[in-house]
Amino acid sequence: MSVMAEGHEATEAARARKFGSLYSRNASAVVSRGLMATRSSNWLVMASGFLEPVLFLVSMGVGLGSIVGPVQGPSGQEISYAAYIAPALLAVSAMNGAIYDSTWNVFFKMNFAKLYQGMLYTSLGPLDVAMGEIFLALLRGLLYATGFTAVMGMMGLLTTPWALLMMPASVLIAFGFASFGMGVTSFMKTFQQMDWVNFFLLPMFLFSATFYPLSVYPEPIQWLVQAMPLWHGVELLRQISVGSFGPATVVHIGYYLVMILVGILLTTGRLRALFLK
C-alpha cells in the first residue's frame, strides 16, 4: 500500500509541473526514447550512414584524384584532390543526415508509425517532440562527423589541429538543415511531395563547389550557388580543414546562425500544423 501512496505523490508531482501551451520542458524524454530505440535497432544501418561519405572520399579522392592531381586550396596553396573534397563531403553528409532525420523520418513516424500520435497523447507538447528529434539528429550527425574525421586522419588528410573543429562545425550545418527541414515537412501531405526534397538536395550537392571550384561557372550562376546553404557549409569546412580563416568564415557561420533561427521560427510556427491535425 505504501507503494501506492508514494506512487500517488509521484503522479501528483508530475501534474504540478509548469506547462507551456506546446511545451512541457520534457524534450529529454523524447531523447532517451530515441537512444533506447537505437539500442535495439540494427547497428549495421547506423554504421552504414557513416560509410557513404567515406566511399565517396575513397572513390573520388583516390580514383579521380590520381587523374586530377593537386588542386588549389582555400588559402591558395596546392592540396591533394582528396583533401579538397573531404570537407565538402562531410558538409554534404551533415546536410543529408539532418534532412533525412527531419523530413523523411519525421514524416514516416508521423503518418505511418503513428509514433508521435502516441507521444502527443501524453503531457508532451509538440515542441518537446520537435526539440527531442532535432537533438537526436544532431547527436547522430556528431557521431558520423567524428567517424569521418577519423578516416580523414587515417588517410593523412588532416594537416592542422584546426581541422578537429570540423566536427562541431558540421553539427552547426546539420542544425541549420534539420530545423529548416522540419518546418518544411509540416507542409507535406504525401510521399510524392516528400520526393521534392530530393529535387532540391541533389543539385545542391552537385553544384555547391563540392567537386570543383566555383570559378568554373559564369558569374550569375556563381551568385546563385553562393545563395545556397550547402555552399556556405562546404566553404566553412574547407577553411577549417586547412586552418585558414578570413572574413568569409564569419559570413558562413552567420549564414547558418540565421538559418537555424529562421528554421526554428518556422518550425515552431508550424508545430500545430505538423503534429496536431
Place this chain on the structure above:
Amino acid sequence: MKPDVVIAAHKLTKKYGDLAAVDGISFEVSAGESFGLLGPNGAGKSTTMKMIGGVSQRTSGQLSIMGLDPESHGPEVRAHLGVVPQQDNLDEELKVRENLLVYGRYFGLPLSYLRPKADELLEFAQLTEKAKSRVDDLSGGMKRRLTIARSLINEPRILLLDEPTTGLDPQARHILWDRLFRLKEQGVTLILTTHYMDEAEQLCDRLIVVDKGRIMAEGSPSSLIREHSTREVLELRFGSERNTRIGAELQGIGERLETLPDRVLIYADDGEAALEQVTARGLHPLTSLVRRSSLEDVFLRLTGRSLVD
C-alpha cells in the same frame, strides 16, 4: 458551470473540408461519472475523443477539460488524461516493458515510480511473461491490452477509451471491466466509445447516441430504452427470402415494425401477445423470440442502422 463538471463541450465542431465530422455537439461530464458515446461507423466518436485529448484542433465551439482549454493547455490537460486510442499506437521499436517506462517518462514521471508501476500494469494486462518481447511479436489482443495498461501509467483522473475492448477475448474483456469499475470507484472519470451494447449498459452511467456528428439522444441506458423503445421485442425469422416481403402482412401488430435483412422486429409492450396476433393471421415464422428491449433497439430506432456492421 457546476463545480464538479470535468468536461464541458459546447457546440463542438470539427470539419474536414466540407465534411462536418462533429457537428455542434454539447455535453457535460461530471467527475467520477462514466460517460459513453454510441454511434455507427463514421459518427464522429473518435474525432470527439481526439479533440478532448487536444491532439485534434476543433473548427469551432468551446471545450474545457478540468477548466482548461485542451488546445491552449494541451500538455497540462493531458497530464490528467489516460488515452486508449481506437488504433493501437505502441512504439514498435521498443520492447513491451520499455513501452510502459518510456510512456511514463513522457509524463515526466521518475523511474523509481515507473519501475514498480510498469510491473503492476504488466500483471494486470497479463503480459508479465512478454515483458521483454518485441511489440511486433504480440497478438492483436495483447497489443490492445498493452495499450490499455499504458494509458494507466500516470494514474489518470480522466480515462478516454475509444473502443477499448475491440479485439479482446471474453476473459480479457471481463478483467478490463472489473478494473474500470474499480477505477470508477476511486473517482476516475471514464469516457468510453463502444460498439458492444452490453459494455455500454454495464459501464456507462450516461451516454449520448451520435450520428453524422450530431447528438440523437442522451440519457442513462435504462431511460433511453424506456424513451425510445417498447418494453419487449418480438424477433421473427421467416427465412431470408420472405423477411422483407412479409412486412406488409404484419402491419398493425405492436407499436412499430422494423424489417432487417435477416429478421423482422416487432416492438410491443407484450411480446407474447404480439406473437399470438401473428399466428392468428396465419403466418408461421421459422423461429420466434421474445426479449426485453436493449440499447441495440434504441440505436436502431435512432440511427436506422444496426450497431455492429
Place this chain on the structure above:
Amino acid sequence: MRVFRGYAMSILLYSVGMPVAYLFAMGVGLATLVDANQAAAFGGVSYLAFIAPALLVSAAVMTSSGEFSYPVMAGFKWRRTYYGPHASPLVPQQIAVGHIMAVTLRLLFQSAAYLGIMALFGASPSPWGWVSIPVATLSGLAFGLPLMAYSASLKQDKGQFALVQRFIVTPLFLFSGTFFPLDTLPLAVRWIGWISPVWHGTELGRVFSYGYDEDPLLTIGHVVFLLACAGVGWTLTQRCFVRRMGT
C-alpha cells in the same frame, strides 16, 4: 501499372532533371579540372563523353534498385497490389512479370530521355549511341532482378533496403569505372567493378556511344555477364513469388 501514374511527375523529373544536373556538374564542371590536367587518360575523348554512358547506366541501375526493393516488399505487405491480382486467376509468375515489364518500360523511357539529353550536350558522338538504351535497361535488370528475388523474400523492412543502398548500390556506383577508368584504382577495390553490372554496362555503353576501343571478346563477355545476372535473378524471383503466394 496504374500505380505508376501518380509518380509520372517525379519520374519525369528523375529522368530529365537528374541527367541534366549530373551531366552538367560532372561532364562540364568537373571536366574543367580533369581535362585541364590530362586529356589522354580517357582514350582521347572529352571527359563529358567518357562519363556520359556511365551516368546513363548508373541511373538505370539506381532506378531499378528503387523499383525492385521497397515496392516489391510493400506489394506483399501493405498495398497488397500483388495479392489483389492474385485473387483473380493470375499465377505468381505473371504477377512478377507484370512488375518487371512495368519497370522495364520505365527504364527504357528513362534511358531514351537520358540519351536525348546526352545528345544535346554533344556527349554521344557515335551513330550507334542508341544501343545504349537497351544496354542501360539490361544493366538495370541485371542488377534489379536478383534484388527483386531478395525483396520478395523479405517480410519486413528492418533497414535492409537502406543497407542495400549503402553497401551495394553506392559502392557499385562509385567503384565501377564511372568517373575514372577502373584501372586507376588499386587492385584491392578493382574487383568491385568486375562483378558489377554497372561496370559491364558502362563499358558496353562506351563502346557504342563513342566507339571505345575494346577487345571484342571482352565486349561479348559484358553482354553474357549481364544476361546471366538477369537470368539468375529471374529464376530466383519466380521461386520466391511462388513460395510466398503458395500456388
